[in-house]
Amino acid sequence: MQVEFINLDNMGKAELQGNDHHAQDSHPPDDVDPFFRSTTTHPSLKKSHDLSSDIYHSLFNGFFKSDEFTSWIHRKTCPQLHCIGGPGSGKTTLTTLTAERIRHTCSQSLTGTAFIATIYIxxxxxEDEQEFFEDFLHMVYQQLTPNESLIGQHIVKWYNNYVKAQHAGKCTSKRVELIAKVLHARISEIGDxxxxxxxxxxxxxxxxxxxxxxERELSALHKKGLSIMVTSRLPIYQKQRDVYCDFHEADYDYEDGLRFYLRCMSCEDIVICFSCKDKGNFCPKCGLDTQWEESKYLIISVDRIPRSELQNFVAWDLEREHGNIxxxxxxxxxLPPLSSMGISFLKAESGTAAREWVTRIVSEAHxxxxxxxxGLDVVHGATSVGSIEWIPNRLPRNVQALFNDGIKSIEQQPEKHRNLALKSIAAVAKSEPRFSGASLSELANLLQDRPHASGYNRLPPRSAEHILQASKGYLHLLPPRFGSEEYTISAYNFLFCSYAAEGYNDExxxxxxxLRTSNIPRSFTIISTKTKDSQPVKPMEDILGDLRKFYTESPRSMYSPKSPLPGRESPLTRSSTGYFRIQEQVPKPVGLGLGS
Known part of the structure; x- marks a missing residue:
């Protein structure tokens, strides 16, 4: 089929009537649906994000040098790239830096033109989920079709049909069908x-x-040729363990699981690496019916920054704040003039105080x-090296404020999800040994309603997925420990586990x-409903005060109890960020149902 291409800059307004992207000066006709006049893009959708001045552009060099990213940016058929990180791990910044990296990489390539769309939620x-979905697809199409583009006449025609459907007030499903058709065609056209x-x-x-x-629509767009990167606090929920090739023997003590592999889709069981596939191997179960297919997703954790890059960032930030030290x-x-702290660094007896603090901050940050x-906030808030307070006995106020905000966001969910998340967090934090998390069977038992519980019948969670979604990234699913077959749910970092376990939050x-097996006496957990002549009911504040007696104090921490720092507008200080699980090995994101 011969396709006629049209330059959008040279098109007449009548051909694109109502298309505010292709012909910004055109006006919709008078006989439009009255509600169309007030339509706006869903407020949660943004197409750009400005980087702040304190962004260290080399911070994610490890990510950009990874095999996963390299394969994704250079291979047209590479699976979707899913970047997983807890609250505050810099995923939004990473998205913006990735867009810049794509533009730079493609500008040096002679293989063709690159079109980039960025969506920030x-x-x-x-609410308004259907409108969000429609606007999402429309925003992607607009970014993939800049005004200077040459596009096929059939795409222009289909897009005009979508615009007419908007003007006429057609139902949402019809509008979504039309804009999806246009977007699929545009992606296929770009792929040529x-x-x-x-x-x-x-x-x-x-x-x-x-x-x-x-996710279903993204999978369909990916099959059309769209290269997709997604950031999220949680991975795609699926049962996943380390995967090894079934055609050669692996040294399980020293080799990590395969990051790039194919699976036979006929039996969905046998796995093969690319080297063994290139040798012409067939699935031993399916023979000539073998259908090797690459994994749908590449999952990479962005929780941990390599030590050398983090060291460079800390040093850069100290000199950016305090001058040449x-x-x-x-x-x-x-660099700015020396601050009082900068002068103190230079006058310190050791002569290497600044480097010592860089090493200390990086070591504690893991x-x-x-x-x-x-850690940098603590140093920035002091006036001299000797005034830095580093080891308090309780979590600092800015950490508490940050986690309090996280709990408040959980509380804004419907009651069922809110209760599930709060009880799950409490159960995980109280598990022994501390910081180890709770196995799925243990957690399932703890979340059962007590026999005396009253109220409407609640549908219990059917898998761990519901718990992870309700907890909004503050709980993570970990693979089975050595010698165990059961998955574990844990707090996403040890500071949040301490916060949840030690009575910092009333909820x-x-x-x-x-909890079903709470060791707190029932007399503390049941609000009395006696008659007027009985002893007055205790206020909730007194009940919570009694409950706090069952909690212990925080372990010693490295951060100052004087946070938030003076002069800051928010107790969250420089970064409204979360904190990470501190482990030498970050497990790969996995998923499993409670009943498995």
Whole structure:
């Protein structure tokens, strides 16, 4: 079929009537549906994100050098790239830097033109989900079809049909069908001579139903040739363990699981690496019916920053704030004058105080950019090296404020999801040994309603997926430990586990008291309903005070109890970030149902 291409800049307004993207000066006809006049793009959708001045552009070099990213950006048929990180791991910044990296890489390539669409989901989507889905597809199409593009006449015709459906007030399903048809055609057209990329940030802010709908559509767009990167607090929920090739013997003590592999889709069982596939191997179960297919997703954790890159960031941030203190991160002429802290660093007896603090902050951060920023806040708030307070006995106030905000976001969910999340967090935090998390069977038992529980019948969670979604990334699913077959749910980092276990939050105190096997006496957890002549009921404040007696104090921490720092507008200080699980090995994202 011969396709006629049209330059959008040279098209008449009448051909694209009502298309505010292709012909911005055109006006819709007078006989339009009255509600069309007031339509706006869903407020949670943004197409750009500005980087702040304190962004260290080399911070994610490890990610950009990874095999996963390299394969994704250079291979047109590469699976979707899913970047998983806890609250505050810099996923939005990573999305913006990735867009810049794609433009730079493709500008140096002679293989064709690259079109990039970026979608930032700025807040939780709890309503207007159909409108969100329609606007999502429309925004992607607009970014993949800039005004200077040459596009096929059939695409222009189909897009005009969509615009007419908007004007006429057609039902949402019809409009979605039309814009999806246009987008699929546009991606196929781009694939004939170039590459198309889509970066979606914070897809986990969609409701479970909307997220499922988006994931299905993204899979369809990927099959058309769209290269997709998604950031999320949680991975795609699926049962996943380390995968090894079934055609050669692996050294399980030293080899990690395969990151790139194919599976036979006829039996969905046998796995093969690319080297063994190139040798012409067939599935031993399916023989000539073998259908090797690559994994749908590449999953990469962005929770941990390599030590060398984190060290460079901490040194850069100290000199950016306090001037030239001998760390050699920038041209001295570009650094600010020495602050009182900067002068103190230079006057310290050791002569290497600044480098010692860089090492200390990096060591305590264990690869976490958020913990490193918190350590820097402590140093920035002091006036001299000797005044830095580093070891309090309780979690600092800014950490408490951050986690309090996280719990408040959980509380904004429907009651069923809120209760499930709070009780799950309380149960996981109280599990022994501390920080180890709770096995799925243990957690399932703890979440059962007590025999005396009253109220409407609640549908219990059918899999761990419901718990992870309700907890909004503050709980993670871990693979079975050595010698075990059962998965574990744990707090996403040890500081949050301490926060949840030690009575910092009233909602979590109350949630713990409602657990089926709570060791708190029933007299503390049941609000009396006696007659007027009986003893007055205790106020909730007194009940919570009694419950706190069952909690212990925090372990010693590295951060100052004087946070938030003076002069800051928010107790969250420089970064509204979360904190990471501090482990030497970050497990790969996995998923499993409670009943498995």
């Amino acid at each position: 700025s807040e939780d989507i709890t 001579c170039g590459r198309s990329f889509l970066l979606v940030d914070s897809i986990d802010q969609c409701s479970p139903t909307l997220k499922e709908l988006l 001998g760390l050699g991160t920038s041209d001295p002429c570009k 690869g976490s950019i958020a913990l490193a920023k918190l 979590l105190i109350w949630a713990n008291a409602q």
